[in-house]
Amino acid sequence: xxxxxxxxxxxxxxxxxxxxxxxxxxxxxxxxxxxxxxxxxxxxxxxxxxxxxxxxxxxxxxxxxxxxxxxxxxxxxxxxxxxxxxxxxxxxxxxxxxxxxxxxxxxxxxxxxxxxxxxxxxxxxxxxxxxxxxxxxxxxxxxxxxxxxxxxxxxxxxxxxxxxxxxxxxxxxxxxxxxxxxxxxxxxxxxxxxxxxxxxxxxxxxxxxxxxxxxxxxxxxxxxxxxxxxxxxxxxxxxxxxxxxxxxxxxxxxxxxxxxxxxxxxxxxxxxxxxxxxxxxxxxxxxxxxxxxxxxxxxxxxxxxxxxxxxxxxxxxxxxxxxxxxxxxxxxxxxxxxxxxxxxxxxxxxxxxxxxxxxxxxxxxxxxxxxxxxxx
Numbered sequence: 001x002x003x004x005x006x007x008x009x010x011x012x013x014x015x016x017x018x019x020x021x022x023x024x025x026x027x028x029x030x031x032x033x034x035x036x037x038x039x040x041x042x043x044x045x046x047x048x049x050x051x052x053x054x055x056x057x058x059x060x061x062x063x064x065x066x067x068x069x070x071x072x073x074x075x076x077x078x079x080x081x082x083x084x085x086x087x088x089x090x091x092x093x094x095x096x097x098x099x100x101x102x103x104x105x106x107x108x109x110x111x112x113x114x115x116x117x118x119x120x121x122x123x124x125x126x127x128x129x130x131x132x133x134x135x136x137x138x139x140x141x142x143x144x145x146x147x148x149x150x151x152x153x154x155x156x157x158x159x160x161x162x163x164x165x166x167x168x169x170x171x172x173x174x175x176x177x178x179x180x181x182x183x184x185x186x187x188x189x190x191x192x193x194x195x196x197x198x199x200x201x202x203x204x205x206x207x208x209x210x211x212x213x214x215x216x217x218x219x220x221x222x223x224x225x226x227x228x229x230x231x232x233x234x235x236x237x238x239x240x241x242x243x244x245x246x247x248x249x250x251x252x253x254x255x256x257x258x259x260x261x262x263x264x265x266x267x268x269x270x271x272x273x274x275x276x277x278x279x280x281x282x283x284x285x286x287x288x289x290x291x292x293x294x295x296x297x298x299x300x301x302x303x304x305x306x307x308x309x310x311x312x313x314x315x316x317x318x319x320x321x322x323x324x325x326x327x328x329x330x331x332x333x334x335x336x337x338x339x340x341x342x343x344x345x346x347x348x349x350x351x352x353x354x355x356x357x358x359x360x361x362x363x364x365x366x367x368x369x370x371x372x373x374x375x376x
Contacts, residue, residue, distance in 0.1 A: 013055060017086060018056050021056050024082040025049055027079035027083075028048055028052070028079070048066055051065040051066055068083055098244055102215060102218030105218070143180045144180070153173065157169060189227070189278050190228065191278075191281070192232070193262045194209050194234070194246070195286065195331075203331070205360075207357070210246055215365060217231075228273060231246055233245075235256055236300055255302070257287070258289075258290040260315055261298070262282075264292070267315065279327070280319060281367065288304055291308045292311075313347075326350050329355045330352060330355065331355055
């Protein structure tokens with residue numbers, strides 16, 4: 001996260017959905033030609049056809065402008081079938097819906113008394129080392145660049161004098177002010193590792209984990225753009241996930257809790273963002289039961305083999321050695337998980353927090369805010 005909003009930079013529609021939308025557009029155009037629609041119906045058909053045209057050109061969010069219920073009465077049976085085929089081909093959430101889910105999740109979590117509102121205490125964080133560039137603007141807490149300001153004033157006065165044969169105006173104008181660009185301070189990179197195992201569903205924890213991830217994405221996107229956040233889901237294997245992929249994950253019964261692979265992916269991401277504060281947050285209800293073999297295939301065993309534990313703790317130790325700050329949010333309390341908790345708590349720099357479905361969101365968001373604001 002950070003920089004451009006990844007939910008706004010939407011993925012293009014699936015090819016089968018584009019074909020279905022083109023077919024539906026054909027039926028809508030035909031409906032306007034074959035019948036005598038009212039002015040309101042004509043406007044609906046025209047705006048729908050236009051939205052479908054943008055959709056087939058790659059603007060997936062145009063789906064929000066199509067009202068299936070209103071169209072149902074204007075299309076024949078075959079037209080309604082085309083509408084159903086389009087809906088089935090692109091049944092995923094739109095960027096607008098995802099943003100709304102994240103906003104609602106964050107608002108619910110922030111309503112908890114234990115969570116303070118997000119936002120760096122010192123503002124956007126422009127008090128770091130100078131980059132060598134000068135920027136116009138309101139200054140915020142950037143230092144004034146006197147040389148660049150003087151240069152801008154001279155250029156303005158010379159241009160005005162040449163254009164008007166006058167004196168070039170006042171010696172200094174507000175638009176002349178230039179500020180020294182500085183690198184953000186306190187920027188953090190957060191890897192949220194989410195257990196995708198079926199036990200999360202069996203215990204009713206998967207929805208809380210999803211809401212927490214959406215809320216964290218929303219918080220970073222809207223209030224902490226200098227930070228980065230990456231979600232890594234782990235079952236028998238680990239993979240990076242977008243907010244949409246996490247929401248649409250079907251939590252299939254796949255054996256394995258491959259924390260070894262998840263930590264490995266997190267380390268790779270953190271290494272690509274050196275110079276920022278590296279945070280790893282693990283959300284799980286069970287101890288590691290899988291690891292990656294030397295051939296890249298997942299190895300699963302229950303109870304966990306010593307090799308799984310060895311490789312997982314080795315990845316954790318490597319992350320610690322590289323400066324990462326790991327926190328485990330444990331969502332269950334059983335003997336084997338307690339044993340794993342004892343193992344990781346022996347490592348200096350690791351925090352372990354006991355949570356449940358209700359407390360998970362406030363705990364994760366609160367830990368992120370505290371972790372990014374407190375000094376290292």
